[in-house]
Amino acid sequence: MSTATHKLLKGATGDWEVVIGMEIHAQVTSNSKLFSGASTAFGGEPNTQVSLVDAAMPGMLPVINEECVRQAVRTGLGLNATINLRSVFDRKNYFYPDLPQGYQISQYKSPIVGEGEVLLELEGGRTAIVGIERLHLEQDPAKMLHDKLPSQSLIDLNRCGVALMEIVSKPDIRDAEQAKAYVTKLRSILRYLGTCDGDMEKGSLRADVNVSVRKPGGPLGTRCEIKNLNSINFIGQAIEYEARRQIEIIEDGGKIDQETRLFDANKGETRSLRSKEEAHDYRYFPDPDLLPLEFSQSFVDELKAKLPELPDQKKARFVADFGLSAYDASVLVAERESAMFYESVLDRLANRTRDGKMAANWVINELFGRLNKEGRDITDSPVNAEQLAAIIDLIGEGTISGKIAKDLFEIVWQEGGDPRALVESRGMKQVTDLSAIEKVVDGIIAANPDKAAQVKDKPQSLGWFVGQVMKSSGGKANPQAVNELLKSKLGI
């Protein structure tokens, strides 16, 4: 990773480099839990989606959900990571009411997925690569409700036992921008794969962030772990705060204590949760209820063959096939839904080779611009892919001008309807009939003899004539034809 791609922090004693590693907990998209047949649907009445296994009844045994295994392998493939054909489930032992078994079934020494990498695209066309250390499967704990009763806490076991993928990065991230880009990219990959919905508000994706600071190129500093961040902005804020806090302590002659911290979103600061000495001894050991998880290379190959196109590949294809700029292509592929929308427009175009790039501009500038303005999501866009494709076809074939197209887009946005029919019924068609345009041109020249005389010396004032012609044709005159006619009539 080149140092040019990241930001250094200025301290009293000079520049500081921030070193960041992340553990992302991503809830696996599956109908049932990791080791029980109970449903994983979100928002059910408390304790209605609980099996005997989830409630840790005496004598109950876990049975691995193969769909969760497939999802983990798919994710590993999407991260260009090594897939381990043999992995082991371990018990992580600790007492807490959100953990009915008294242990979490996780993977410790032998995870299902090994090393991989994620490509980050940063502002100004910079890129960075973040290494993936590992991905393992584990059970989500239950949810504790502390504020329902004055003197008691309640437990909802619905989430208990839902499969999580813990994705551990290498300490390759160097500033808050990269950290945010990493989570954004990872979430995008997971969504493309359909292995996690990435919904941070519902807690489907949560991050633990390890932060330390050092002098550029110096030895690693002592790290602090900030637990359970559930928004990309909080991740950025927490890193900025924590790095500043550590720099201040060191510059004041103090030293950093390795500890676990929490981010207080209201105050925008981190505070200590527990020190290293208070850390749990989890007493990991292989879960004797489960055999090692083993599958064949052909199982992996089959999943690989059915993997959807991922953002990086899609971007490259958009650039190569339609001549999009790298930036535009990144904007389109950043979210799976946006890319799907764009592709669905492409699929409906009469001539995608000719108009593919124009379609990208329309999706990015007109559609996204309008959606952002109204705070709406691509999935509930009032203009659908078919309508937008029709508008672009109309421009491409020369039926309407770009300017008219914007009016048409507005009508479709407001009222809906078939763009082609609207063009007909509202007389928005571009006038390409030269005799009709000539009439208008002649009229304008006749009415403005002074200007017509001047234009020979000042060819840049041709634009004024074009504007007048377009105005009097209601914008429907073919601009190219207008231009040519004016030039020949005015003798320039």
Add this chain to the structure above:
Amino acid sequence: MTDLTSLTLAEARKGLADKTFTSLELTDAHLSAIEQARLLNAFVLETPDRARAMAREADAKLARGEAGPLAGIPLGIKDLFATKGVRTTACSKILGNFVPTYESTVTSQLWRDGAVMLGKLNNDEFAMGSANETSCFGPVGNPWRREGSNTTLVPGGSSGGSASAVAALLCMGATATDTGGSIRQPAAFTATVGIKPTYGRCSRWGIVAFASSLDQAGPIARSVRDAAMLLRSMAGHDPKDTTSADIAVPDYEAAIGKSVKGMKIGIPKEYRLDGMPAEIEKLWSEGAAWLRSAGAELVEVSLPHTKYALPAYYIVAPAEASSNLARYDGVRYGLRESAKNIIELYENTRASGFGAEVRRRVMIGTYVLSAGYYDAYYLRAQKVRTLIKKDFEDCFAKGVDAILTPATPSAAFGIGEKGGADPVEMYLNDIFTVTVNMAGLPGIAVPSGKDAQGLPLGLQLIGRPFEEETLFSLGEVIEQAAGRFTPARWW
């Protein structure tokens, strides 16, 4: 009809088929025997109404000719097996009056085959013990006494209730579990037959876990044939237990009476302990002689890592137990002591809910898994386990079909006699049996004789994985030679 309780299971099956008596009569005979034997404390819960209802159902099926292989046979169930709608406690105060909403796979297979449940049997708390003295319901009496003595002896453990009830003719057979010898040692102490099948032969689903990698269910019965009949119903693959083996269950009974001619039987030299009672030595030689005269070939074999088995077992088993028992926390079911906060809730509940031996093993297990100790204890014990397994594999690779050993280093002892000052004294009871659990092999204990004080002694046969049939064939040879033993009734 009082002598209905003295039939073997095979004899009862014939009587029921021939309509000599009904299941209800057979069940009532056992219910009344149970009532008269409360002094033994073998049953912790009697379920007479349920038993009679099941017996009537069995009679109806017998009449219609739809009877399963165990139709109408009254059994006792170790309290470690979850029984739907019937209190299941593992004989621990911490489970209190826990009533499962589910039935263990093993017992549900017995009911599927027509068996009748008489009630739940006493055991060491969470199956941790070798004398059935750690049960929260108090100790179980062995139906056997030393000649001329009134001292009540232990029936062994942890399946002490199962062994005592079968020996005292309170049930025709019983379910049991074996983690380090908990089926075979009580069987040997009570002159009953007990088999711990290969790990994975029976489903562990619905059995309260002690040490998951060692626990296996099996029957305690009045004869080798009876044990074969029961195991056939209990065994089988269960998708709910991923450690259960997807291997077809053979007709074990067909192995009874099959010739053992030409079989190679190993006598492991490392099982000859210093200070072993002479009568155990003698019994062992006798057993070898019986097998030889039935046509088997006896060979000396070596299992060099035997001496490490017991210490390694007492690391692996408590380690798993410390984790398995974490779920008994007072939060969702069972005992809950009052407390000011969650930590106190755990501490108070677990301190008062678990007995001394369970607490000791939870602490040992927690210790050996702790950071800094894991490699020295747990990891090393697992390595020993691999070596023990390899000892047996090497032996079987040389053509040995089964290994003959004593089942226990002594006969039954008095309640409170052992382990009071030093728990290791009690742990030594399992010296011949733990290796089998560590290696996941099948082992059967068959009554083989009596010691000088008239107490029963047993021999153990250890087989290749999933070759329980060989053990039944060989076990029956010993049974035929040694005869069967019934205690004189004193209760």
